[in-house]
Amino acid sequence: MDLSHTDAENAFRAEARSWLRDRVPDRPLPSLETAEGFAAHRNWEAWLHADRWSAVSWPSAYGGRDADIFGWLAFEEEYYAAGAPGRVSQNGISLLAPTLFDHGTAEQRARILPPMASGEVIWAQAWSEPESGSDLASLRSRAVRTDGGWLLSGQKTWSSRAAFADRAFGIFRSDPEAARPHHGLTYLMFDLAAPGVTVRPVGRLDGKPAFAELFLDEVFVPDEDVIGEPGQGWRIAMSATGNERGLTLRSPGRFLAAADRLAALWRTHGDPSDSGLRDRVADAVVGARAYQLFTFAYASRFAAGDTIGAESSLNKVFWSEYDIALHETALDLLGPEAELADGEWAQGYVFALAGPIYAGTNEIQRDIIAERLLGLPKGRR
Amino acid sequence: MRFVLDAEQREFARSLDALLTATGTPSVVRAWAAGDHGPGRALWSRLADAGVFALAVPETYEGVGPLPVEVAVSFMELGRHAMPGPVVETVAASVLLSVVGGPAAKEWLPRLSSGAATATLRLDGPYALDADAVDAVFTVRGEELWLASGPGAFRVSADPARRLFSPDDGGTLLARGTHVAEGARVAGDWAAFATAAQAVGVGEALLRATVEYVKRRTQFGTAIGSFQAVKHRLADTLTGLEFARPLVYGAAVSLAEGAARAGADVAAAKLAAGGAAYTAARTALQLHGAVGYTEELDLALWLRKARPLRDAWGTPEVCRGRVLAG
Ligand SMILES: Cc1cc2nc3c(=O)[nH]c(=O)nc-3n(C[C@H](O)[C@H](O)[C@H](O)COP(=O)(O)OP(=O)(O)OC[C@H]3O[C@@H](n4cnc5c(N)ncnc54)[C@H](O)[C@@H]3O)c2cc1C
Numbered sequence: 001m002d003l004s005h006t007d008a009e010n011a012f013r014a015e016a017r018s019w020l021r022d023r024v025p026d027r028p029l030p031s032l033e034t035a036e037g038f039a040a041h042r043n044w045e046a047w048l049h050a051d052r053w054s055a056v057s058w059p060s061a062y063g064g065r066d067a068d069i070f071g072w073l074a075f076e077e078e079y080y081a082a083g084a085p086g087r088v089s090q091n092g093i094s095l096l097a098p099t100l101f102d103h104g105t106a107e108q109r110a111r112i113l114p115p116m117a118s119g120e121v122i123w124a125q126a127w128s129e130p131e132s133g134s135d136l137a138s139l140r141s142r143a144v145r146t147d148g149g150w151l152l153s154g155q156k157t158w159s160s161r162a163a164f165a166d167r168a169f170g171i172f173r174s175d176p177e178a179a180r181p182h183h184g185l186t187y188l189m190f191d192l193a194a195p196g197v198t199v200r201p202v203g204r205l206d207g208k209p210a211f212a213e214l215f216l217d218e219v220f221v222p223d224e225d226v227i228g229e230p231g232q233g234w235r236i237a238m239s240a241t242g243n244e245r246g247l248t249l250r251s252p253g254r255f256l257a258a259a260d261r262l263a264a265l266w267r268t269h270g271d272p273s274d275s276g277l278r279d280r281v282a283d284a285v286v287g288a289r290a291y292q293l294f295t296f297a298y299a300s301r302f303a304a305g306d307t308i309g310a311e312s313s314l315n316k317v318f319w320s321e322y323d324i325a326l327h328e329t330a331l332d333l334l335g336p337e338a339e340l341a342d343g344e345w346a347q348g349y350v351f352a353l354a355g356p357i358y359a360g361t362n363e364i365q366r367d368i369i370a371e372r373l374l375g376l377p378k379g380r381r
Numbered sequence: 382m383r384f385v386l387d388a389e390q391r392e393f394a395r396s397l398d399a400l401l402t403a404t405g406t407p408s409v410v411r412a413w414a415a416g417d418h419g420p421g422r423a424l425w426s427r428l429a430d431a432g433v434f435a436l437a438v439p440e441t442y443e444g445v446g447p448l449p450v451e452v453a454v455s456f457m458e459l460g461r462h463a464m465p466g467p468v469v470e471t472v473a474a475s476v477l478l479s480v481v482g483g484p485a486a487k488e489w490l491p492r493l494s495s496g497a498a499t500a501t502l503r504l505d506g507p508y509a510l511d512a513d514a515v516d517a518v519f520t521v522r523g524e525e526l527w528l529a530s531g532p533g534a535f536r537v538s539a540d541p542a543r544r545l546f547s548p549d550d551g552g553t554l555l556a557r558g559t560h561v562a563e564g565a566r567v568a569g570d571w572a573a574f575a576t577a578a579q580a581v582g583v584g585e586a587l588l589r590a591t592v593e594y595v596k597r598r599t600q601f602g603t604a605i606g607s608f609q610a611v612k613h614r615l616a617d618t619l620t621g622l623e624f625a626r627p628l629v630y631g632a633a634v635s636l637a638e639g640a641a642r643a644g645a646d647v648a649a650a651k652l653a654a655g656g657a658a659y660t661a662a663r664t665a666l667q668l669h670g671a672v673g674y675t676e677e678l679d680l681a682l683w684l685r686k687a688r689p690l691r692d693a694w695g696t697p698e699v700c701r702g703r704v705l706a707g
Binding site for chain 1: 588606617
């Protein structure tokens with residue numbers, strides 16, 4: 001049982017720290033949920049990529065640094081501690097890329113990963129549909145076989161960043177006759193600018209327009225953009241949800257940095273006689289440390305070759321509720337100033353509010369914890 | 382980094398679990414609560430043979446320690462089985478004596494390590510746990526370490542298996558000086574740490590018993606464990622415990638390294654573990670319904686422990702203060 005780092009890990013961390021110190025913009029970029037901010041963040045991705053910091057855990061052949069999970073965690077800690085910009089290419093790097101490493105072809109990896117890492121192609125995830133949220137397997141958008149590929153039709157929704165993104169990946173019903181709803185689905189990638197695609201931005205709670213719904217009318221997708229075998233879409237997609245709920249979506253670095261900033265805010269703005277608030281600040285500090293250590297334990301098992309399944313649901317429930325509590329505490333500390341919508345904490349708060357909804361709602365995650373980790377009987381869904 | 386137990390540590394946990402299961406602690410706990418220390422002392426010496434009380438004693442005093450990770454492992458098992466007695470206090474007394482050194486350490490540590498003697502202690506709190514059941518009651522006042530002359534006045538705890546005493550000041554003066562105050566500080570950290578580990582074990586036992594119960598108990602023609610309100614409460618209980626456990630091991634690593642942040646890490650572990658165990662108790666009681674509200678069900682032994690363990694050796698208030706002080 002140890003928490004020590006190797007010399008190589010320390011050197012890697014130091015290199016990341018000094019790079020970030022030189023390059024992180026002095027002033028925050030405009031919100032990546034706006035057209036202007038999207039472009040600025042895309043530029044930042046190109047900067048990161050130029051020195052191979054955009055996907056440190058990828059093989060160097062694709063522009064990464066071959067970092068193992070501990071290296072990646074260290075990078076993330078440094079990244080957020082440095083106050084670096086949010087990652088506009090996150091869907092691609094943390095959701096699509098792992099799927100391509102596991103299920104894609106060599107040709108797909110060579111073609112898709114480098115422009116993903118440089119921010120040249122930004123990806124959107126097109127899973128949800130108006131009638132299919134928690135019950136994702138009920139999705140109805142279709143993929144119909146045609147010469148050399150597939151024609152996609154239907155409607156996708158709640159697609160983060162899709163208003164400005166270049167391409168999207170999603171699951172489609174390719175065999176409506178399949179015996180069970182989970183069967184007969186195909187996972188594929190398509191161009192958001194392709195003929196037949198209409199993108200309608202949907203303003204979020206914070207008024208920012210990068211969210212979108214997608215209307216698809218016989219959109220052609222060539223065979224080389226199918227991921228894995230046709231009909232196997234559900235299985236392939238589910239191997240990515242573990243990533244989404246688990247580490248890659250929210251590494252501890254983000255919360256450690258936020259808890260540090262909250263503790264600093266308490267020292268400058270806090271009323272020492274307000275023990276209620278003081279307690280919540282302390283809880284935020286403890287929560288970030290708990291999440292970090294939980295992750296180290298999880299990563300140690302992962303590095304030793306264990307597969308990690310339903311535990312990612314524990315992770316998801318923890319960070320999403322933690323994030324809201326942390327931001328609520330900051331807003332309470334700020335008092336009337338908290339209402340100012342452009343404040344960093346206010347923006348973080350509105351974003352945190354979505355945490356228990358996306359990546360599988362927390363109700364669904366609690367079902368998974370109860371049934372798969374505690375062995376309780378399945379209830380009616 | 383390898384932030385997981387190694388094979389030997391996991392085997393240690395398994396062997397303690399087997400030993401405690403074979404003994405069947407509920408009857409031991411009930412006897413202890415009634416003032417009959419015989420079965421508890423017998424189990425104590427089996428645990429000592431397994432090495433539990435040598436873990437915090439340095440080799441110079443015939444121990445094998447300090448081994449905080451193993452202390453965490455064993456105290457999680459002790460909590461899981463509701464082991465009664467001043468287990469935490471004996472470990473903390475060992476740490477105190479090993480810092481203080483001198484004749485008191487030479488006299489007591491080898492015996493505490495082997496299980497030949499048991500001890501309790503009072504640092505800055507009002508009570509000494511189970512002072513009528515032990516061979517030595519140590520008290521610290523400022524820079525003075527005393528061996529109390531007797532257990533003092535008895536007070537009933539919310540957990541009848543925790544017997545509280547207020548030992549009189551005085552007795553035999555064992556040591557005096559800044560090293561006593563330093564020893565008391567370190568011993569306090571170890572007491573909080575071992576209590577945190579014990580609380581995780583208590584919480585796990587409560588969760589496990591409740592999961593088994595809700596699978597068996599039917600209402601409205603179905604197992605109550607298939608109701609979402611029930612499931613979700615148990616899922617939250619598991620989440621609380623699973624995020625407290627790494628804090629306990631993190632504190633163990635800090636204690637092993639003598640890190641400057643050890644005090645804050647212990648406080649974080651104590652806060653989270655105490656809270657998670659207490660939540661587990663509230664959940665267990667609620668989901669058992671009225672049968673949970675009876676003394677007859679063994680569950681009561683764990684239920685009554687959760688709240689006192691949350692507050693002993695560092696209330697949430699105190700722990701939060703330490704966390705923010707860094
Ligand atoms: C900020 C944000 C970003 C998103 N980004 C993307 C994206 O990029 N791509 C994408 O495909 N999707 C995205 N989503 C969609 C997200 O995945 C869905 O919102 C989510 O799966 C829930 O589906 P729903 O909104 O249809 O809610 P519903 O499934 O209709 O659920 C509504 C409520 O009912 C509860 N509920 C439903 N079923 C059960 C049940 N069996 N037991 C108990 N409670 C239940 C839910 O927990 C929820 O509280 C995003 C959502 C948000 C908020």
